Amino acid sequence: MRKMGWWKTAYAVCVLCAATAVVLPAQAFRTLYSFDDTDGRFPSWALVQGTDGNFYGTTPTGGANASGTIFRITPGGTLTTIYNFCSQVNCADGAYPQAGLILAGDGNLYGTAQGGGASSFGGTIFEISTSGVLHTLYNFCPQGGDCVDGGGPSAPLLQARDGSFYGTTQFGGTAGYDGTVFRITPGGTLTTIHTFCSENNCADGYNPVAGLIQATDGDFYSTTQWGGANGLGTIFKITPGGTLTTLYSFCSIRNSSGYCADGTNSYAPLLQATDGNFYGTNWAGGTYNDGIVFSITPSGTFTTLHSFDGTDGQGLYAGLIRATDGNFYGTADNGGSGTNCSPNCGTIFRMTLDGTVTTLHNFNGAVAGEGWGPYAALAQDTDGSLYGLTQMGGTSNDACADRCGTVFELSAGLGPFVETVPTSGNVGKSVIILGTSLIRATSVTFNGTETAFTVESPTSIKTTVPAGATTGKVQVVTPGGTLTSNVPFRVLP
Numbered sequence: 001m002r003k004m005g006w007w008k009t010a011y012a013v014c015v016l017c018a019a020t021a022v023v024l025p026a027q028a029f030r031t032l033y034s035f036d037d038t039d040g041r042f043p044s045w046a047l048v049q050g051t052d053g054n055f056y057g058t059t060p061t062g063g064a065n066a067s068g069t070i071f072r073i074t075p076g077g078t079l080t081t082i083y084n085f086c087s088q089v090n091c092a093d094g095a096y097p098q099a100g101l102i103l104a105g106d107g108n109l110y111g112t113a114q115g116g117g118a119s120s121f122g123g124t125i126f127e128i129s130t131s132g133v134l135h136t137l138y139n140f141c142p143q144g145g146d147c148v149d150g151g152g153p154s155a156p157l158l159q160a161r162d163g164s165f166y167g168t169t170q171f172g173g174t175a176g177y178d179g180t181v182f183r184i185t186p187g188g189t190l191t192t193i194h195t196f197c198s199e200n201n202c203a204d205g206y207n208p209v210a211g212l213i214q215a216t217d218g219d220f221y222s223t224t225q226w227g228g229a230n231g232l233g234t235i236f237k238i239t240p241g242g243t244l245t246t247l248y249s250f251c252s253i254r255n256s257s258g259y260c261a262d263g264t265n266s267y268a269p270l271l272q273a274t275d276g277n278f279y280g281t282n283w284a285g286g287t288y289n290d291g292i293v294f295s296i297t298p299s300g301t302f303t304t305l306h307s308f309d310g311t312d313g314q315g316l317y318a319g320l321i322r323a324t325d326g327n328f329y330g331t332a333d334n335g336g337s338g339t340n341c342s343p344n345c346g347t348i349f350r351m352t353l354d355g356t357v358t359t360l361h362n363f364n365g366a367v368a369g370e371g372w373g374p375y376a377a378l379a380q381d382t383d384g385s386l387y388g389l390t391q392m393g394g395t396s397n398d399a400c401a402d403r404c405g406t407v408f409e410l411s412a413g414l415g416p417f418v419e420t421v422p423t424s425g426n427v428g429k430s431v432i433i434l435g436t437s438l439i440r441a442t443s444v445t446f447n448g449t450e451t452a453f454t455v456e457s458p459t460s461i462k463t464t465v466p467a468g469a470t471t472g473k474v475q476v477v478t479p480g481g482t483l484t485s486n487v488p489f490r491v492l493p
Contacts, residue, residue: 028411029361031369032077032387034394035404037062039081040069043389043405045100045156046318046377047073049419049434050130051107053459055379055387055407056082058097058111062404067095067116070109070128073407075381082132091116093136094124099156099211100376101128103421105430106186110137110165112153118142122151123169125184137188140169147172149192150180155211155269157184158220161424161492162240166220168208173197178206179224181238193242202227204246205234210269210319212238216490217298221247221278223266232264235280235296247300250282260285262304263292268319268377270296271328273353274488279305279328281316290335291316293328293351305355310335312359313347318377320351324417324486327352329360329386331374338372340365341393345372348388348410361410369395371406380486382435382459384414418476418483424490425465431489433461433476440479446489447472465491 035041040059047055055073063069067086073079086095094113101111109128117124122141128134141147150169157165165184173180173195181194196206205224212220220238228234228249235248251260263282270278277295286292286307291314293306308314313332320328328351336359338345345363363372371390378388387409394406418435425431433444436459444453444463451466461476474485 029408031371031394031406031408033073033079033407034369034371035059035062035406036394037404039063039079040071041404042391043407044098044317044375044391045389047379047387047389047407048101048103048109049379049381050103050109051432051434051460052130052457053382053434053436054130055381056101056109056130057389057407058100059405060096060098060114067091068097068113070097070101070111070132070134072130075383075385075387075409077407079407082130083128083134085113086116090120092118092120093134094126098154102157102159103432104159104165105163105422105432107432110157110159112155112157112167114152114154114170119147122147122172123153125153125157125165125167125188125190137186138184138190141172146177148174149190150182151177154209158212158214159422160214160220160240161218161422166212166214166240168211168222170207170209178202178227179208181208181212181220181242181244183240193240194238194244196224197227202231203229203249204244205236209267213270213272215272215278215298216276221270221272223268223270223280225265225267230260232260233266233282235266235270235278235300235302237298248296248302251285252302255287257289259287259289261287261307262302263294267317271320271322273322275353279320279322281319281330283315283317290314291332293320293330293355293357306351306357308332308335308357310344311337312357313349314344317375321378321380323380323386323412324384324414329378329380329412331376331378331388333373333375333391336362338362338364341372345393346374346390348374348378348386350412360412363390363393365393369406371403371408373405378410380414382417382419382483384411384416386410386412386414416483417486418474419486420474420489423487424492426492427465427467427469429465431463431465433463433474434459435461435476435483437478437480438476441476442479443475443477445475446470446491447474465489
């Protein structure tokens, strides 16, 4: 039986048909900030853009209490720590926030902490304002013991169409220590909707570290890092009511070298593209056992799109984003051509829908101040630039072994756009529109249907879904031009 000792020990960083890769000349890359431990260390989950135009993120350790932080960073690189975890007795406010934050429809940020809480080790779910006021919504394992309600949440939350938040815990549950899927209301009422390893031989998977996405069919999709038919992870679908279907078990195909040709041990969430299919990454497996990018249809047809070979990256801990040019962008936490890192420094890559990978940047630990080991997914700012984090490197010298990590920007020639929060809703639903230079906006339309709006700031508009609106892109007209949403807004019945 798997032990529960994980939450009683200090946080440990997890290190756990190929198309030909192309290498482009260096893109416009710059390091914005180097962590120094007092403000956090080893950031490992993606940034999120707030209504004020700044980015927000977490570090799983470091900070004033060595238990992790929440920070704000401007596009220009000014970082402010807005919360230090373990600021309360026995870390009642949580500790070690491994996952990133989400921006909810109320304009506040929500997240999870892997440790701490009322039991001092089960973890928490919290809400925090952009000014740093934190409110704990839920304490996992409040009575101690086996944590039948889950424990050790390691993934971001998802605010679903019903307004509630959904997520996963890596451990706990009624079946043992194998993880759960849960729903929590904004008021803090939590319901466990699935306990992993509920099926014989854990055919339904266990120990999920990826968050959920809600697909166009209304169901949730994600991955587990272990279990399934071959013991090495799954892709699953689960309804809001808790009916789980395993769509695919990794390592169903082995190549002549004995590697799992279809990948193994997924840590990353899925992404649903406009073609209706899901796209994701695996940390290992593939032709060279260096990780893969894959697609899977809603019915479970699996395709390996690209096998990494080390030169273009190795080890894909983070998931993909789909940028405004229609291509996927991602990071490999090792590999590439960089030097002075062990085993290598990692890469940033672009991939087309058919699996053609282009290396945009090779991290290089020999370059003063540059980070390496990009474990976090990228985030595209509404100004078009890509922002990300490295878990190691930077200029902090002796503050951390291998330095403490960095925040970086990569300009890949992508233009500005607007982003809606949420990305779906029925007529009358309140919507936040994020963007840049919105202060003199003159028109907002949902697939051509105009709606009233209020400009809250240069980076934020509030509006509602108008009567007669149909599914399609949201557009904002400004003196500088028309900005279009990065994904279609889905109008619900």
